[in-house]
Amino acid sequence: MSNRTAFWIFILGTASSALLFIFLTVDMHRQVDALTNADKLTDDVVAGKKVWEKYNCNDCHTLLGFGGYYAPDMTKVYKRRGEDGIRFIVKEPEKAFAKSWRKMPKQNLSDAEINSLIAFLKWVSEINNGDWPPQDSDKRIANSALKLTAGAGVNLGMALLQDKGCLSCHNYKGVGDEDVPLEKAGEKYDAETLKKLIHNPQSVNKDASMPPQDGLSDAELETIVNFLKSKN
Ligand code: HEC
Ligand code: HEC
Numbered sequence: 001m002s003n004r005t006a007f008w009i010f011i012l013g014t015a016s017s018a019l020l021f022i023f024l025t026v027d028m029h030r031q032v033d034a035l036t037n038a039d040k041l042t043d044d045v046v047a048g049k050k051v052w053e054k055y056n057c058n059d060c061h062t063l064l065g066f067g068g069y070y071a072p073d074m075t076k077v078y079k080r081r082g083e084d085g086i087r088f089i090v091k092e093p094e095k096a097f098a099k100s101w102r103k104m105p106k107q108n109l110s111d112a113e114i115n116s117l118i119a120f121l122k123w124v125s126e127i128n129n130g131d132w133p134p135q136d137s138d139k140r141i142a143n144s145a146l147k148l149t150a151g152a153g154v155n156l157g158m159a160l161l162q163d164k165g166c167l168s169c170h171n172y173k174g175v176g177d178e179d180v181p182l183e184k185a186g187e188k189y190d191a192e193t194l195k196k197l198i199h200n201p202q203s204v205n206k207d208a209s210m211p212p213q214d215g216l217s218d219a220e221l222e223t224i225v226n227f228l229k230s231k232n
Contacts, residue, residue, distance in 0.1 A: 035128045048120025051113045060104070063124060071104065078125035082214030083118050084200055089211060090114055096211040099168040099177055140219040157227020160220055164213065186228040194225045 032038070052058065060071040077086065089096040091114070093104035109117070141156070145163035149156050158175075161167050167176030173183060189197060193204065199221060201208035216224070 044119040045123045048116035051117045055107050076125050078121045080215040084212035084214050095209050
């Protein structure tokens with residue numbers, strides 16, 4: 001290859017990449033309002049963003065990949081944990097993560113602040129981010145749980161107990177933490193009560209210290225309850 005050819009490859013390659021980059025940037029900016037549902041940016045959502053900043057949640061958490069890498073990404077946390085789940089975690093992190101080696105501080109937010117924060121996290125969870133970074137939140141049954149069952153002969157119910165963090169507080173036939181065994185739960189309660197106990201424990205017993213698990217999809221809840229009811 002002559003120097004001249006190399007020169008033109010360099011010039012044309014750089015020019016076409018630059019043009020493509022500029023086009024995609026402009027195109028992205030044209031779509032931002034639609035992708036982020038800008039019309040749903042209510043005062044409450046804006047107030048929630050200020051709460052997020054006031055308490056420096058970003059020091060530990062990321063949103064859309066930005067922030068601290070100490071704690072989980074919160075882009076889709078609204079879908080994962082649901083409203084009651086988030087409220088419980090923010091109010092009583094020491095209960096929600098009683099068994100975790102990672103710590104989240106209790107920052108004593110007011111109820112109004114938590115409500116705005118939830119509105120903000122709901123809005124963020126609806127941003128169309130092209131499923132990148134990939135998240136399980138929208139799936140009927142989390143991919144990460146399905147992976148545990150693949151080829152390994154693990155029951156899907158058991159895989160969900162593991163994947164959804166139940167086993168950090170519970171024990172099933174010797175697996176998990178010894179605190180609250182789950183083998184007998186299927187005999188003690190009917191399916192409806194079990195669903196309530198898991199979905200929102202405080203609705204059955206207001207002093208329950210188990211965090212609400214309302215980020216579970218219907219299919220996941222159904223699978224776990226069937227598993228607990230089955231004699232295996
Ligand atoms: C000092 C670091 C720190 C700060 C500040 C912090 N968190 Fe956390 N948070 C954590 C850790 C660590 C976890 C994960 C605990 C675990 O799973 O073991 C967590 C988990 C969570 C979860 C559950 C995440 C999931 O994936 O299900 C929510 C919701 C949450 N935090 C909300 C907040 C909010 C809202 C704020 C600000 C008011 C905040 N956090 C501030 C450390 C922090
Ligand atoms: C942070 C700890 C924690 C996590 C995570 C947790 N639980 Fe619990 N769970 C408890 C505690 C503690 C109790 C005992 C009642 C109470 O104080 O809430 C309980 C009670 C229960 C019961 C009633 C058991 C009985 O015999 O009365 C069921 C069923 C249950 N949990 C299922 C689940 C499932 C399914 C998950 C995961 C999706 C889960 N739990 C996640 C702490 C937890």
